[in-house]
Amino acid sequence: xxxxxxxxxxxxxxxxxxxxxxxxxxxxxxxxxxxxxxxxxxxxxxxxxxxxxxxxxxxxxxxxxxxxxxxxxxxxxxxxxxxxxxxxxxxxxxxxxxxxxxxxxxxxxxxxxxxxxxxxxxxxxxxxxxxxxxxxxxxxxxxxxxxxxxxxxxxxxxxxxxxxxxxxxxxxxxxxxxxxxxxxxxxxxxxxxxxxxxxxxxxxxxxxxxxxxxxxxxxxxxxxxxxxxxxxxxxxxxxxxxxxxxxxxxxxxxxxxxxxxxxxxxxxxxxxxxxxxxxxxxxxxxxxxxxxxxxxxxxxxxxxxxxxxxxxxxxxxxxxxxxxxxxxxxxxxxxxxxxxxxxxxxxxxxxxxxxxxxxxxxxxxxxxxxxxxxxxxxxxxxxxxxxxxxxxxxxxxxxxxxxxxxxxxxxxxxxxxxxxxxxxxxxx
Amino acid sequence: xxxxxxxxxxxxxxxxxxxxxxxxxxxxxxxxxxxxxxxxxxxxxxxxxxxxxxxxxxxxxxxxxxxxxxxxxxxxxxxxxxxxxxxxxxxxxxxxxxxxxxxxxxxxxxxxxxxxxxxxxxxxxxxxxxxxxxxxxxxxxxxxxxxxxxxxxxxxxxxxxxxxxxxxxxxxxxxxxxxxxxxxxxxxxxxxxxxxxxxxxxxxxxxxxxxxxxxxxxxxxxxxxxxxxxxxxxxxxxxxxxxxxxxxxxxxxxxxxxxxxxxxxxxxxxxxxxxxxxxxxxxxxxxxxxxxxxxxxxxxxxxxxxxxxxxxxxxxxxxxxxxxxxxxxxxxxxxxxxxxxxxxxxxxxxxxxxxxxxxxxxxxxxxxxxxxxxxxxxxxxxxxxxxxxxxxxxxxxxxxxxxxxxxxxxxxxxxxxxxxxxxxxx
Numbered sequence: 001x002x003x004x005x006x007x008x009x010x011x012x013x014x015x016x017x018x019x020x021x022x023x024x025x026x027x028x029x030x031x032x033x034x035x036x037x038x039x040x041x042x043x044x045x046x047x048x049x050x051x052x053x054x055x056x057x058x059x060x061x062x063x064x065x066x067x068x069x070x071x072x073x074x075x076x077x078x079x080x081x082x083x084x085x086x087x088x089x090x091x092x093x094x095x096x097x098x099x100x101x102x103x104x105x106x107x108x109x110x111x112x113x114x115x116x117x118x119x120x121x122x123x124x125x126x127x128x129x130x131x132x133x134x135x136x137x138x139x140x141x142x143x144x145x146x147x148x149x150x151x152x153x154x155x156x157x158x159x160x161x162x163x164x165x166x167x168x169x170x171x172x173x174x175x176x177x178x179x180x181x182x183x184x185x186x187x188x189x190x191x192x193x194x195x196x197x198x199x200x201x202x203x204x205x206x207x208x209x210x211x212x213x214x215x216x217x218x219x220x221x222x223x224x225x226x227x228x229x230x231x232x233x234x235x236x237x238x239x240x241x242x243x244x245x246x247x248x249x250x251x252x253x254x255x256x257x258x259x260x261x262x263x264x265x266x267x268x269x270x271x272x273x274x275x276x277x278x279x280x281x282x283x284x285x286x287x288x289x290x291x292x293x294x295x296x297x298x299x300x301x302x303x304x305x306x307x308x309x310x311x312x313x314x315x316x317x318x319x320x321x322x323x324x325x326x327x328x329x330x331x332x333x334x335x336x337x338x339x340x341x342x343x344x345x346x347x348x349x350x351x352x353x354x355x356x357x358x359x360x361x362x363x364x365x366x367x368x369x370x371x372x373x374x375x376x377x378x379x380x381x382x383x384x385x386x387x388x389x390x391x392x393x394x395x396x397x398x399x400x401x402x403x404x405x406x407x408x409x410x411x412x413x414x415x416x417x418x419x420x421x422x423x424x425x426x427x428x
Numbered sequence: 429x430x431x432x433x434x435x436x437x438x439x440x441x442x443x444x445x446x447x448x449x450x451x452x453x454x455x456x457x458x459x460x461x462x463x464x465x466x467x468x469x470x471x472x473x474x475x476x477x478x479x480x481x482x483x484x485x486x487x488x489x490x491x492x493x494x495x496x497x498x499x500x501x502x503x504x505x506x507x508x509x510x511x512x513x514x515x516x517x518x519x520x521x522x523x524x525x526x527x528x529x530x531x532x533x534x535x536x537x538x539x540x541x542x543x544x545x546x547x548x549x550x551x552x553x554x555x556x557x558x559x560x561x562x563x564x565x566x567x568x569x570x571x572x573x574x575x576x577x578x579x580x581x582x583x584x585x586x587x588x589x590x591x592x593x594x595x596x597x598x599x600x601x602x603x604x605x606x607x608x609x610x611x612x613x614x615x616x617x618x619x620x621x622x623x624x625x626x627x628x629x630x631x632x633x634x635x636x637x638x639x640x641x642x643x644x645x646x647x648x649x650x651x652x653x654x655x656x657x658x659x660x661x662x663x664x665x666x667x668x669x670x671x672x673x674x675x676x677x678x679x680x681x682x683x684x685x686x687x688x689x690x691x692x693x694x695x696x697x698x699x700x701x702x703x704x705x706x707x708x709x710x711x712x713x714x715x716x717x718x719x720x721x722x723x724x725x726x727x728x729x730x731x732x733x734x735x736x737x738x739x740x741x742x743x744x745x746x747x748x749x750x751x752x753x754x755x756x757x758x759x760x761x762x763x764x765x766x767x768x769x770x771x772x773x774x775x776x777x778x779x780x781x782x783x784x785x786x787x788x789x790x791x792x793x794x795x796x797x798x799x800x801x802x803x804x805x806x807x808x809x810x811x812x813x814x815x816x817x818x819x820x821x822x823x824x825x826x827x828x829x830x831x832x833x834x835x836x837x838x839x840x841x842x843x844x845x846x847x848x849x850x851x852x853x854x
Contacts, residue, residue: 040736043658049491050736052476054461069453073478074438074460084456091521093451123493141660141777144832174777176660181777209778248448249541250578250586329453358773361784363802365584370804370853372782374775387780389806389852391627427627427852 007035007116007149007165011055011075017155019082024089026062028099028156030284031055032326034148037118039126041143041173044134046126049119056326059085060099067094071327100307100317102160102286109275111149112190115167118147121191129173132199138206140199141181143173147191152284160286168277169193175202180210180386182354182375185227187410189275205354209375212386215351217427221402222390223350223379223420229339230414231359232369236394238413239364241269241294242332243303243313250365252395253300260298262398264342267295269304271319271335277410278335282319285330289319294337298399306332339416341404347420349380351388367394373426389427397421430468431501432485433558435693437461437734441550442516446528448543463734464488471495476734499716500726501560504697508566508690512596516549516571519597527600528573534609535577539617542578545609547600548592556695564691570837571599572686572826575609579616585801587612587619587768587786592826592837594688619787622801625853626790631763632805632849633756636823638769638785639842642805643677643746644829645772645781650809651679651703651711652728652739652831653718655776662779662809663709670709671813674749677704679713679728681742685839686826689730693737696727703744704813715739732834741829745841749818756819756846758794764851765789765796766803769825779809803853812847819844 013029020027033055040047058071059082068089072081114121125145133140146169153163169191174183182205186198224232240251253261271289273279282288285307293301305313306321309332321330353373362369369392376385405417439459445452463476464484473491475484528545535543548571555565572592579585589608593599634642647670655661681689681698689698694716702710712718713728715737729737751759765788772783784804790797824841 042654043660045495046493047495047497048472048474049493050474050476051487051491052474052735054477070456070458072458072460074458075478077458077460081456081458084458088454088456088521091451091525092454094453119491139659141658174660176658176777179662179778181660181775249580250584252584327457327459329455357775357780358771358782358784358804361770361772361782361804363586363770365578365586366802368802370784370802372780372806374778374780387806389627389804389850391852 007033007151009033009055009151011057011078013155016078016082019079020061023086024061024063026098026157028060028154028285030058031153032150034150035116036146036148037122038144038146039122041126041130041140044130044140046123049122057081058327061085061089062096062098063089065095065097066090066092067096068092069329096308099156099158100160100286101158102154102162102282103288104162104281105272105288105290107272107274107279107281110166110189110279112167114191115147115169116149118191122147125171125195128195129171129199132196133173133175133203136200136203138203139176141174141176145171154286156286162282162286164281166280171195171198173199173202175206177206178210180206180208180212182206182209187277189277205375208377208384209386212375212384215385215388215426215428219423220351220426221349221420221422222424223347223352223418225354225418226409226414226416227355227411228353229416229419230411231356232394233414234412235359235364236362236367236369238334238337241304241334243305243309244332246303247309247312252367256300259300261300261395262295262298263401264297265295265398265401266297266340268293268338268340269320269334269336270338273336276336276415278413283321284323285321287317287319287321289335292318304332304334306330334413337414339414341401341419343406343417344403345406350420351426352377352379369394391425391427397424400424430466431499431559432464432466433556433695434481434484435463435734436555438553439551441548444524444528444547446532446545449532451525459733461734466492467497467499468492469494470497472497474736497717498720500719502696502726503560503562504691504695505563510568510594512569514597514601516569516597531575531605531609534606535613537613537617539579539581539620540577540613541580544576546574548572556691558695562695564695566690568594568688569596570594570686571596573600573605575605575612577612577616579620581620585616585619587616590826592686594684594686615787618799619801622787622799625764625788625800625803625851627852629848629850631760631846632851633760633763633765633791633844633846635767635844636821636842637825638766639746639845640825640840641769641772641783643842644741644744644840645774645783646807646809646812647677648741648744649774650776650779651713653712653714653722653724654739656712657718657721660777662776666709666711668709669707670810671704671707671816673706674818675704675707675813675816676747677745678747679703679741679744683743685743685824687742687838689742692727692729693731694726694729699725699727713739713741730836732836735834738831738834740831740836741838743824743839743841745822745824746818746843746845748820748822748843751817751819753819753844756817756844757791757796759817759846760791761794763791764800765791766805780806781809782806800853803851805849805851807849812849815848817846
C-alpha cells in the first residue's frame with residue numbers, strides 16, 4: 001500500500017503505443033503523475049491533512065496533417081482515449097506535420113526527495129505558521145501548505161522519450177485583524193521556505209489594513225511588491241509575448257520588434273535556471289527549455305513560441321509549449337520571467353502596494369487595468385491605506401519604472417524584486 | 429466514533445474552438461476519480477486517488493490528526509438524471525462544427541481582427557456514500573457556447589458573451605448564440621470610440637449580467653459560512669438589515685441554470701436558500717461542518733473534480749422589483765450605466781469587492797449618453813445594498829467561480845438595478 005503515495009506511474013502505456021503506431025501518422029503521449037500532500041489551516045488550527053494522487057494520459061495524434069487530442073485518468077479507458085483523439089482529428093483544422101524529436105536542457109535543483117515524504121514537515125510547518133501569526137495577536141484565518149511531486153514523461157513517434165521529476169512546496173496564509181485582512185505566500189522547490197517571514201508579512205499587513213485610512217487622489221510614486229508585480233504582469237502583459245496572440249491580432253506588441261516599448265527594464269524568459277519554479281529540462285511537448293530575452297533595456301527583442309507556432313513563423317521553438325493543466329493542449333506560455341532593473345538598496349517616499357484585488361479582470365488585449373490595491377502603505381508618512389485604486393495601462397506603467405530592490409523573489413512565473421514606478425495615478 | 433464518506437466521479441467532456449475561422453484544439457476528456465474522507469478524533473483525514481474503497485479509507489485514516497470538527501450527519505438518498513431535450517450524442521461532430529462556423533459569420537466586420545467561438549459539452553456522473561447510510565447519485569449534462577471578438581482601430585478592444593446551462597444541445601441550437609454574436613459585432617464598433625469613464629462615488633445602473641456578478645461578489649461570498657467560522661467574514665450574524673424592503677436574494681441550485689445540482693458534493697439534497705428577505709439577511713450557505721457548528725442547513729458543498737468540497741454558491745440572484753427601466757434611469761440623474769462583466773473578486777473578511785464591466789454609458793440628466801470603456805466598480809458589502817433600486821426582467825449569466833484554487837460552474841442573475849458605488853477606470 002505504501003506505493004500508493006509514491007511518485008510512480010501505474011498506467012501501462014505499451015498498449016497505447018502499439019495502437020497509435022498502427023493507426024495514426026504521428027502520435028504523442030504525455031504521461032504525468034502527481035502526488036500532493038497538504039495541510040489546511042482554519043482559524044488557528046490545522047483542519048486536515050489531504051493526500052492525493054492523480055495520474056493522467058494526454059494523447060495527441062496527427063492524421064492527414066490534422067491534430068486530435070484526448071485525455072484520461074481512467075486506466076481502463078486508454079485505448080478508447082486513443083480512438084477519441086483519432087476521431088476528433090477528422091474534423092480538426094489544427095495543423096501539424098509532426099512532433100518534436102525533443103531534447104534535454106541541464107537543470108538542477110528542481111527535485112528534492114524530502115518533499116515527497118513531507119507529511120510530518122507539513123504538520124510542523126502548519127504549527128509554525130499558526131504560532132507566528134498568533135504571536136502578533138492576529139487571526140490566522142485561512143491557510144494551506146502544500147508539498148507536491150510530479151513525474152512527467154513524453155513519448156512520441158518522432159522518437160522522443162523524455163522523463164523528468166520535480167517537486168514544489170507552497171504556502172499561503174490569510175490573516176484577519178479587526179476589519180483588516182491581508183495574505184502572503186511563499187514557494188520553493190524544497191521544504192526550506194521561510195514560513196515565519198510569510199506569516200509575519202501577512203500579519204503585519206492585516207494590522208495595517210485594520211488601521212487603514214484614506215488616500216488623497218493624485219499622482220504618486222509607487223512600489224509594487226514581487227507579488228503585486230506578478231499579479232499585474234501575468235494578467236495584463238505576458239499574453240502579449242505569445243507568438244500565437246501576436247499572429248492572431250491579440251497583442252499590442254505585434255510589429256514592434258526592436259522598438260523601445262518600455263523604460264529601463266529587461267524581461268527574460270528562462271526555462272532552465274536552476275531551482276526556479278517553472279524550470280524543467282524540456283517543455284510539455286518535449287522541446288528543450290532555453291533562455292529567451294524578450295525585452296532588453298526596454299527594447300522588444302523576441303516572442304515566445306511553442307512547437308506549432310514556431311513552425312508557423314519558421315523559427316525554432318523557445319521551449320514554451322506549456323500545458324496549463326495535464327489535460328490541456330500545450331499552448332505558448334511563459335516559464336520563469338526574470339525581471340531585471342537597476343537595483344537599489346531602498347526607496348524613500350512611495351505608496352507601497354502589497355497585493356492587488358481583481359488582477360484577472362485586466363484587459364489582456366489592450367493592457368488596461370483598474371485594480372484595487374489592498375493593502376497598501378504610504379511609506380514616508382508610515383500611513384496604512386485601507387484601499388486605493390490604481391488605473392492605467394501596463395505599457396504606460398512600464399515606461400515609468402525607476403529601479404527595483406536587490407532581493408528577488410519568485411511568485412509563480414515571475415522572478416522579480418520590488419519595483420518602483422514614478423508618477424502613477426491613484427484614486428481614493 | 430468515526431464517520432467516513434466516499435465520492436465517485438466520472439466526467440466526460442468534448443470541446444471545440446473556432447479561432448479566426450479555423451477549428452483549433454478540439455478535445456475529448458474522460459475523467460475518473462475517487463475521494464475518501466475519514467472523520468475521527470475531530471479531524472478529517474483525506475485521500476484522493478483511484479484505489480479500492482477499503483484501501484482508500486485506510487489511506488485516508490492515516491491522515492487523521494486531532495481536532496474539534498463535528499458534522500451534520502443528515503442522510504439523503506436517491507438518483508437524479510437531468511434529461512437532455514436534444515442529447516448531445518445524437519448530434520454529429522460535423523454539425524457542431526457547422527454551427528460554430530455559422531455563428532462566426534455574425535462576427536464579420538472590417539474592424540474585427542480576431543474571433544474565438546468555443547463549444548463545450550460536459551457530463552458529470554456523481555455517486556456518494558457514507559457511513560451513516562447515505563447513498564445518492566446523479567448525472568447532469570452542461571452545454572454551452574462562448575463567443576469573443578477583438579476589434580482594432582488604434583486601440584485593441586474585446587468583448588465576450590457566454591451561453592452555458594445545464595442541459596443538452598437544445599441550449600445552443602436556437603437563435604440565442606447568433607443574437608449574442610451580432611450584439612458583440614455592433615457593440616465593438618462603438619467601443620473603439622468609447623470614452624474613459626468618470627471616477628468617484630456615483631449612482632450606477634447595472635444591466636442584469638453585471639447585477640448578477642454584483643450580487644455574487646458583493647454579497648454572496650460573505651454568505652458562505654466557512655468564512656464566518658474562520659473569523660473572516662464581515663457578515664457575523666443573520667437577522668441584520670442590509671437593504672430595502674423590496675430586496676430578495678436567493679441561491680437556488682435547483683434552478684435549471686449553469687449552477688444546477690440535485691445533490692451537493694457531501695451527498696446532501698440541494699435546496700433553494702433565502703439569502704435576503706425584505707432586506708434582511710436570513711441564511712448562510714453551509715457544509716455539513718458549518719451547519720453543525722452554526723445550526724444551519726447543509727447542502728452547499730461543491731468540488732472541482734474530487735478535490736476538497738468547499739461551500740459555494742450555485743445560481744444566485746436578486747429577484748425582480750417594481751421599477752421600470754426608465755424610472756431607474758431617471759433615479760440615476762447623472763451617473764453611469766454599466767453592461768456585462770469581465771469578472772470580479774471580493775474579500776469576505778474586509779467586505780471590499782471589486783469587479784469590471786465590459787463597457788458602459790454615461791447617464792446625463794436621466795438620459796443614456798456616450799459609451800465608456802474599461803470601467804470598474806468597487807464598494808463594501810455592508811453598505812452597497814442599502815439604497816438599491818430594483819427593476820423588472822430577471823436574467824441569468826453563467827460563469828465559473830474560483831475559490832481556493834477550485835473552479836465550479838455558477839450562474840448569477842438580476843434584473844436591472846441601481847446602486848451607489850465607486851466607479852473608476854483607466
